Each structure stands twice: as structure tokens, then as C-alpha cells.
Amino acid sequence: MLRLIYRHFQMANSLSQYYDCGDVAKVTFKVDPHLSDFHHKWNTTINGLLHPEQLREEVRGDMFLRQIKASNIMKFDLETYARLSATHLDKSYKWLCGRVEDRIRDERTRVVEQQLG
Numbered sequence: 001m002l003r004l005i006y007r008h009f010q011m012a013n014s015l016s017q018y019y020d021c022g023d024v025a026k027v028t029f030k031v032d033p034h035l036s037d038f039h040h041k042w043n044t045t046i047n048g049l050l051h052p053e054q055l056r057e058e059v060r061g062d063m064f065l066r067q068i069k070a071s072n073i074m075k076f077d078l079e080t081y082a083r084l085s086a087t088h089l090d091k092s093y094k095w096l097c098g099r100v101e102d103r104i105r106d107e108r109t110r111v112v113e114q115q116l117g
């Protein structure tokens with residue numbers, strides 16, 4: 001939806017504001033305290049693809065999984081993911097993104113509780 005609005009209001013016909021598959025590959029996870037930054041950059045890049053249909057969900061999931069494997073925060077979720085059978089409905093890109101969003105929400109909640117005393 002956002003892509004349609006952006007295309008409607010773009011000033012020029014240049015496609016330079018769009019990303020391609022190479023840009024997705026350049027988004028890297030660094031360390032756990034920056035999980036939120038990684039997730040934001042990943043989503044921004046995925047949503048900015050000129051041809052999002054070229055990057056199938058299975059490929060997105062594999063690329064995303066390769067990036068977050070180094071995360072200690074995601075360790076339990078990744079172990080759960082690894083134990084799922086290949087045909088299980090939760091063994092998907094959507095499930096992985098959901099677990100990352102849960103861990104980001106958990107961390108934000110912890111910080112707010114800490115600040116409130």
C-alpha cells in the first residue's frame with residue numbers, strides 16, 4: 001500500500017529510490033542491542049523493492065534466518081524453529097519475523113519498566 005502511495009506522489013520517473021535483491025543482501029545483523037535497527041532496515045529494504053515478487057518468501061526467510069542466527073536473544077526461538085518439521089506451518093518467514101518483533105517488544109517493555117522504577 002505504501003509503495004502505491006509513494007509511486008503516486010513521486011516527482012520523477014527515476015527508479016533510483018527503489019531497492020533490488022542486492023540491497024537486501026547488504027542488510028546485515030550486527031549485535032543484539034541493534035536488533036531493532038536491523039529489523040527496521042530489513043523491512044524498509046524489503047518494502048522498497050521495485051519487484052518484490054522476484055524475492056519469494058522462502059528466499060526471504062533463508063536470507064533473514066542467515067542474518068539472525070548470530071543473535072543470542074533469538075537463540076531459543078531459533079532452536080524451536082530448527083526443531084520444526086519442514087512441512088510445519090510455523091516454519092516460515094512470517095513466523096521468524098513475528099519472533100523478532102516479539103523480542104524487540106520484550107526489550108522495549110523491559111527498558112520502560114526499568115525507567116519507571
